[in-house]
Amino acid sequence: xxxxxxxxxxxxxxxxxxxxxxxxxxxxxxxxxxxxxxxxxxxxxxxxxxxxxxxxxxxxxxxxxxxxxxxxxxxxxxxxxxxxxxxxxxxxxxxxxxxxxxxxxxxxxxxxxxxxxxxxxxxxxxxxxxxxxxxxxxxxxxxxxxxxxxxxxxxxxxxxxxxxxxxxxxxxxxxxxxxxxxxxxxxxxxxxxxxxxxxxxxxxxxxxxxxxxxxxxxxxxxxxxxxxxxxxxxxxxxxxxxxxxxxxxxxxxxxxxxxxxxxxxxxxxxxxxxxxxxxxxxxxxxxxxxxxxxxxxxxxxxxxxxxxxxxxxxxxxxxxxxxxxxxxxxxxxxxxxxxxxxxxxxxxxxxxxxxxxxxxxxxxx
Amino acid sequence: xxxxxxxxxxxxxxxxxxxxxxxxxxxxxxxxxxxxxxxxxxxxxxxxxxxxxxxxxxxxxxxxxxxxxxxxxxxxxxxxxxxxxxxxxxxxxxxxxxxxxxxxxxxxxxxxxxxxxxxxxxxxxxxxxxxxxxxxxxxxxxxxxxxxxxxxxxxxxxxxxxxxxxxxxxxxxxxxxxxxxxxxxxxxxxxxxxxxxxxxxxxxxxxxxxxxxxxxxxxxxxxxxxxxxxxxxxxxxxxxxxxxxxxxxxxxxxxxxxxxxxxxxxxxxxxxxxxxxxxxxxxxxxxxxxxxxxxxxxxxxxxxxxxxxxxxxxxxxxxxxxxxxxxxxxxxxxxxxxxxxxxxxxxxxxxxxxxxxxxxxxxxx
DNA sequence: GAGATTCTGTTAAACGTTTTACAGTTAATC
DNA sequence: GATTAACTGTAAAACGTTTAACAGAATCTC
Numbered sequence: 135x136x137x138x139x140x141x142x143x144x145x146x147x148x149x150x151x152x153x154x155x156x157x158x159x160x161x162x163x164x165x166x167x168x169x170x171x172x173x174x175x176x177x178x179x180x181x182x183x184x185x186x187x188x189x190x191x192x193x194x195x196x197x198x199x200x201x202x203x204x205x206x207x208x209x210x211x212x213x214x215x216x217x218x219x220x221x222x223x224x225x226x227x228x229x230x231x232x233x234x235x236x237x238x239x240x241x242x243x244x245x246x247x248x249x250x251x252x253x254x255x256x257x258x259x260x261x262x263x264x265x266x267x268x269x270x271x272x273x274x275x276x277x278x279x280x281x282x283x284x285x286x287x288x289x290x291x292x293x294x295x296x297x298x299x300x301x302x303x304x305x306x307x308x309x310x311x312x313x314x315x316x317x318x319x320x321x322x323x324x325x326x327x328x329x330x331x332x333x334x335x336x337x338x339x340x341x342x343x344x345x346x347x348x349x350x351x352x353x354x355x356x357x358x359x360x361x362x363x364x365x366x367x368x369x370x371x372x373x374x375x376x377x378x379x380x381x382x383x384x385x386x387x388x389x390x391x392x393x394x395x396x397x398x399x400x401x402x403x404x405x406x407x408x409x410x411x412x413x414x415x416x417x418x419x420x421x422x423x424x425x426x427x428x429x430x431x432x433x434x435x436x437x438x439x440x441x442x443x444x445x446x447x448x449x450x451x452x453x454x455x456x457x458x459x460x461x462x463x464x465x466x467x468x469x470x471x472x473x474x475x476x477x478x479x480x481x482x483x484x485x486x487x488x489x490x491x492x493x494x495x496x497x498x499x
Numbered sequence: 500x501x502x503x504x505x506x507x508x509x510x511x512x513x514x515x516x517x518x519x520x521x522x523x524x525x526x527x528x529x530x531x532x533x534x535x536x537x538x539x540x541x542x543x544x545x546x547x548x549x550x551x552x553x554x555x556x557x558x559x560x561x562x563x564x565x566x567x568x569x570x571x572x573x574x575x576x577x578x579x580x581x582x583x584x585x586x587x588x589x590x591x592x593x594x595x596x597x598x599x600x601x602x603x604x605x606x607x608x609x610x611x612x613x614x615x616x617x618x619x620x621x622x623x624x625x626x627x628x629x630x631x632x633x634x635x636x637x638x639x640x641x642x643x644x645x646x647x648x649x650x651x652x653x654x655x656x657x658x659x660x661x662x663x664x665x666x667x668x669x670x671x672x673x674x675x676x677x678x679x680x681x682x683x684x685x686x687x688x689x690x691x692x693x694x695x696x697x698x699x700x701x702x703x704x705x706x707x708x709x710x711x712x713x714x715x716x717x718x719x720x721x722x723x724x725x726x727x728x729x730x731x732x733x734x735x736x737x738x739x740x741x742x743x744x745x746x747x748x749x750x751x752x753x754x755x756x757x758x759x760x761x762x763x764x765x766x767x768x769x770x771x772x773x774x775x776x777x778x779x780x781x782x783x784x785x786x787x788x789x790x791x792x793x794x795x796x797x798x799x800x801x802x803x804x805x806x807x808x809x810x811x812x813x814x815x816x817x818x819x820x821x822x823x824x825x826x827x828x829x830x831x832x833x834x835x836x837x838x839x840x841x842x843x844x845x846x847x848x849x850x851x852x853x854x855x856x857x858x859x860x861x862x863x864x
Numbered sequence: 865g866a867g868a869t870t871c872t873g874t875t876a877a878a879c880g881t882t883t884t885a886c887a888g889t890t891a892a893t894c
Numbered sequence: 895g896a897t898t899a900a901c902t903g904t905a906a907a908a909c910g911t912t913t914a915a916c917a918g919a920a921t922c923t924c
Contacts, residue, residue, distance in 0.1 A: 139618075141880055152904045157882060164883095167902065182637065187616050188556040189880035192909050197553070199596075207582035210575060217572035220599055229613055231564075231596040234585055248594055251552050253504075272547065358778045390782035399784065413723045414779040417755035419764065506910055517874050522912060529913095532872065554910035557879050561912095 140181040149177035160185060191253070198228045200440070201249035203259045205237045205284070211383055211410055211429060212260060215282065218433030219258060226441070228255065235262045237356055243267045250277075256440045260284055264328045266291065278443035280436050286328035290452045293439040297427050299329040302459035303336025306379045306407045306425050309461055311344050314470030315405060317376035320351040321365065321385045333381040350375075354388045361388030366395055374398065377405035377467065385409065386422075401468035411462050421464030428457050505546040514542035525550060556618070563593045565805070566614035568624045570602045570649070576748055576775055576794060577625060580647065583798030584623060591806070593620065600627045602721055608632045615642075621805045625649055629693045631656065643808035645801050651693035655817045658804040662792050664694040667824035668701025671744045671772045671790050674826055676709050679835030680770060682741035685716040686730065686750045698746040715740075719753045726753030731760055739763065742770035742832065750774065751787075766833035776827050786829030793822050 146153045151170060158164040159174045166174070177183075191197035200223050204212040212234075220230045233249055235242035242262050246269045249257070257279035259270070264286050270279075271291065280293040310318055318341055322330050338348040352368060354361030365388055380386035386408040393400065400406050400420055408415055408424035415422040435455050443450075511518045516535060523529040524539040531539070542548075556562040565588050569577040577599075585595045598614055600607035607627050611634045614622070622644035624635070629651050635644075636656065645658040675683055683706055687695050703713040717733060719726030730753055745751035751773040758765065765771050765785055773780055773789035780787040800820050808815075 142882095143880080153881080154883080154904060154906095155902090158903090161882075165902075170903085184612070184616050186557070186618060186880055188553045188562070188618065189909090190882075191553040192551070192557050192911080193880080193882040195882095195909075207572070207578050207585065208575070210573070210578070213572050213575070213578040216597075217599060220572065220597065221601070224598065224610065224613070227613075229596055229598070229617070231594055232581075232585065233589065233594070234582060236586070245589065247549070248589070248592075251549050252594070253551060253553065358782075362782075384778075387778045387782050391778070394782055394784050394786065397784065412779075413749075413752045413756070414777075417723075417727075417752050417759055418783055419759050419762065421759065507912095508910075518911080519874060519876095519913075520872090523873090526912080530872075535873085551910055554879090555912075557881080558910075558912040560879075 139186075140183045141186070142183070144181055145174065145177045145183045148181060149173045197253060197255055199252050199254040200228045200230050201252065201254040201257045202230055202232045203242070203245055203249060203257070204232070204234055205260055205262045206234050207232070209384065210412060211427070214429045215260070215433045215436070218430055219437060222434065222437040237262045239263060239265070239267065243269060246270065256280075256444050258282060258436050258440060263326070278440055280439045280443070282432065282436050284327055284329060290454070292452050293443065293455070294452070295432055295436045295439065295455045295457070296329065297432070297457045297459045299332035299459075300336035302425050302427075303333035303338070303379075303381065304340045305336075305459060305461050306381075307337040307340040307349075309407065309423070309463070310377050310379065310405065310467065311340065313405075313467055315377045315467075316345050318345075318349045319375040319378050320349050320381060321354055321361075321378055321389050322351055322381045323354055323356040323361070323385050325351060325353055330381060337379055337381070354385050356382075356384055358384050358387045358391065361385060362391035362395070365389055366392035369393075369396055369398075374404055376470075377407070379407045380409050381425075383408075383410035383412070386424075400466050405467040407467060416464060420466055422466045423464045424462045425459050426462045427459050431457055504551075505548045506551070507548070509546055510539065510542045510548045513546065514538045562618060562620055564617050564619040565593045565595050566617065566619040566622045567595055567597045568607070568610055568614060568622070569597070569599055570625055570627045571599050572597070574749065575777060576792070579794045580625070580798045580801070583795055584802060587799065587802040602627045604628060604630070604632065608634060611635065621645075621809050623647060623801050623805060628691070643805055645804045645808070647797065647801050649692055649694055655819070657817050658808065658820070659817070660797055660801045660804060660820045660822070661694065662797070662822045662824045664697035664824075665701035667790050667792075668698040668703070668744075668746065669705045670824060670826050671746075672702040672705040672714075674788070674828070675742050675744070675770065675772065675832060676705065678770075678832055680742045680832075681710050683710075683714045684740040684743050685714050685746060686719055686726075686743055686754050687716055687746045688719055688721045688726070688750050690716060690718055695746060702744055702746070719750050721747075721749055723749050723752045723756065726750060727756035727760070730754055731757035734758075734761055734763075739769055741835075742772070744772045745774050746790075748773075748775035748777070751789075765831050770832040772832060781829060785831055787831045788829045789827045790824050791827045792824050796822055 142153050142156050146156045149156065151174060155166060155170065156174050158166050159171050202216055202219055204216060207213050207216065216232055223230050231249065231252060233245040235245055239262060246267050250269060250273060257277055259279065259281055260283045261281060262284065274291050280295060282295045285294045285296055307318065320334055320337055322334055325331055325334055334351050342348045352365060354364050361384065369392060378389055380389045389406060393404065398404055406422060408422040411424050411426035415424055435457065439455060507518045507521050511521045514521065516539060520531060520535065521539050523531050524536050567581055567584055569581060572578050572581065581597055588595050596614065596617060598610040600610055604627060611632050615634060615638060622642055624644065624646055625648045626646060627649065639656050645660060647660045650659045650661055672683065685699055685702055687699055690696055690699055699716050703716070707713045717730060719729050726749065734757060743754055745754045754771060758769065763769055771787065773787040776789050776791035780789055800822065804820060
């Protein structure tokens with residue numbers, strides 16, 4: 135018995151039909167008589183026939199590959215998106231080929247080039263910076279694609295799916311302010327990334343409008359340990375802030391790490407708002423209050439947009455989809471009582487500071 | 500100007516050579532004169548030529564796809580493996596096409612079939628149960644592959660990469676026993692999965708040899724919330740154990756969730772050993788002592804084995820690779836002092852139980 | 865300097881599908 | 895009962911590569 139995989143010709147021979155008929159049975163492009171179809175099925179089964187997608191794609195020009203390029207699969211946020219996309223794609227008989235750029239623009243370019251050489255039917259990309267890889271521009275009106283997350287909203291070269299990052303920042307800031315916090319610092323990975331700049335902007339504006347000045351924003355990078363070190367060093371050189379808003383899930387980890395290292399308790403010593411909503415955030419004694427991105431919805435919308443494009447072709451204006459983040463309230467934000475006025479409080483009673491927490495009410499500079 | 504992508508023929512025409520020469524320039528299979536090569540490069544550049552991998556694969560039979568099938572990308576453990584594999588593969592110019600089985604055997608079969616139709620050069624699979632999909636057996640000596648993680652070690656249909664799960668269980672149990680714990684329960688997702696059964700076995704044996712009876716093992720499933728509910732219910736109907744060993748990363752989350760929900764403090768009220776080592780485990784005030792799987796090494800070894808197979812062909816016995824887990828000691832295990840003898844202690848002084856922790860020393864049933 | 869060898873390039877035949885053009889049969893219409 | 899239309903199947907030509915077979919020129923060997 136030959137080791138070679140059976141081809142459509144073998145099936146045709148065994149079933150006593152032409153290759154075209156076999157093709158039609160499998161692709162369903164033309165109707166085939168019931169008995170014949172059954173014969174073909176049987177023959178294929180007997181031979182263990184499997185269609186060769188390379189040949190199929192070559193001839194038809196169409197194909198069933200969705201290319202997905204994300205900064206890093208280790209980041210649960212992106213992994214979740216890929217996972218959802220893969221599931222959705224599979225339901226419609228697409229396969230997903232995945233690559234990561236590791237937040238490196240030249241890697242991004244080269245990965246993108248590789249992905250493109252598969253002539254995918256569609257592309258979902260989370261760019262690693264706001265400046266899009268050149269390869270993308272080349273194919274932008276030949277290839278259905280959608281840009282997700284790391285996109286400046288004005289950036290209309292293709293459909294986009296993002297969250298309202300300004301709002302996300304505002305939500306967090308407002309929550310803190312409503313609970314009496316005034317002494318707030320922001321932690322972010324790279325403030326040059328479009329969504330992050332917007333989150334910072336949203337939070338800062340709100341804080342500034344209450345407090346009279348914009349909060350300090352710390353850049354912690356996108357590595358947990360390195361970020362923890364930076365934040366830890368900062369903590370040592372500065373008075374403990376009343377609250378910190380982490381604007382990224384890895385930043386959240388960095389902040390938490392540094393805080394733990396200094397044995398600073400949450401929320402009694404300082405309050406924390408986390409970003410993204412993962413299982414581990416609630417699996418602790420003081421659950422983390424967090425800004426939740428609707429990650430499943432992001433993936434679904436990206437898929438919707440993409441399928442629409444794939445059906446309709448490129449003739450249609452690029453359209454942005456903006457989803458809303460929400461606040462999951464747990465226990466990491468302290469409710470400041472009237473006897474513990476915020477430092478800028480204009481109206482609070484002159485009661486004494488909370489015992490043993492004098493450092494809490496110092497100004498951050 | 501035509502919208503059609505330029506083919507090798509267009510490049511050949513522009514460069515004034517044959518298509519074969521162009522092919523040789525790009526594949527490097529035959530040497531090409533320097534000037535000519537430069538010409539071809541220029542022409543390709545000018546036209547924006549990109550090789551069509553489908554055509555290439557069809558003709559050559561060879562290809563550069565690695566298929567990866569894992570239970571679920573949402574699980575950071577698997578995502579990390581995929582991420583590493585993708586990086587390693589890319590360095591050698593392979594692309595990764597990824598699919599997940601969602602721990603469902605029929606999905607696994609159907610995904611596998613789809614992956615196989617790409618005629619990949621290699622396959623890395625984390626099976627979702629110990630019974631391997633039939634499709635795998637069909638191709639086992641035609642397709643280089645390596646089985647990772649969820650594999651019974653005896654299962655020698657192909658190269659395997661696993662950790663020593665018995666040892667992993669033992670490590671955790673021994674750590675607890677050495678610190679005076681005797682009242683230990685095990686938490687696991689599905690004890691039918693090969694590696695989990697072994698972890699349970701390892702831990703149980705060690706505990707039994709100290710304590711005289713095997714510890715209770717709870718099945719929490721592979722969904723965090725559902726598992727938390729199960730464990731929470733169990734906690735209500737049973738005395739609080741002195742320590743719990745989670746033998747899976749999602750189980751860890753379930754246990755922690757339930758414990759937090761009941762406001763049971765770690766390690767003062769009960770000790771916990773976590774499984775896998777993630778950033779969030781140290782980003783808390785009481786860092787989690789955890790059994791760490793060498794996930795990067797697992798991925799690297801899998802890749803090594805796979806490339807070896809791809810080069811050598813199938814002629815060689817299937818070989819298991821077993822790596823070792825290690826214990827990362829942090830703060831979630833209480834050091835029982837001599838005045839708090841373990842319940843079965845035969846030699847401890849008859850001192851009184853720790854104040855307010857009477858429930859701690861009750862037997863689990 | 866004749867024959868063998870090595871280089872370097874070309875021609876043309878694959879690879880396994882899909883699809884166009886066509887043909888034969890049957891059903892529908894007038 | 896002739897003409898059309900609708901079905902259902904086939905033959906053969908693609909699709910864009912790679913590669914076996916070949917060929918011409920240059921180099922080597924004796």
